[in-house]
Amino acid sequence: MKGISLRFYMQEMRKHNGISMHEWLLEFAKKNGIRGGSAFRAIAGYGGHGVMHEEHFFELAANVPIEVCFFMKKEESIRFLKLLKNENADLFYSIAEAEFGRISEF
Numbered sequence: 723m724k725g726i727s728l729r730f731y732m733q734e735m736r737k738h739n740g741i742s743m744h745e746w747l748l749e750f751a752k753k754n755g756i757r758g759g760s761a762f763r764a765i766a767g768y769g770g771h772g773v774m775h776e777e778h779f780f781e782l783a784a785n786v787p788i789e790v791c792f793f794m795k796k797e798e799s800i801r802f803l804k805l806l807k808n809e810n811a812d813l814f815y816s817i818a819e820a821e822f823g824r825i826s827e828f
Contacts, residue, residue, distance in 0.1 A: 726799045727820035730790045730813045734763065738811055744788045747811070751792060754805055759792045769814070793822045 736743040744761040751759050767787035768774045794802070799817060806813065 723823050724819070724821050725793060725795045727818045727822075728792045728794060728799045728802070728815065729817075730815045731769070732788050732790075732813060733769075733785050734788050735785045736788075738809075743811075743813070744790050747790050747813070750806070750809065750811075751802065754802065756792055756794060756798065756802060759790060762789045762791065763787075764789065793820055 730747060732743045734742070734744075738746045748759050748761060764787040766774065769787070792799075792802075803815070
């Protein structure tokens, strides 16, 4: 199937509506009919401000980058981005064409 890879990037400690942004984003997507999504924690990274964020062994609370990724049809991505805009979710995102599918049924 051909579609879109929609990815969002944020810092681990970022919050929206009182919960972690990545958790909120996954729940919001699920409530709005997006069929699957995953959050990935980076070991290091920096954003537009140029500040390096890294996890160190002795840190109790890291603030490393988180990537939340969804695969969907292009029309779904447009609808989802509009919904997020209505929620005032301040998110950096990327969109890329993708081909995806399942090798076997579960």
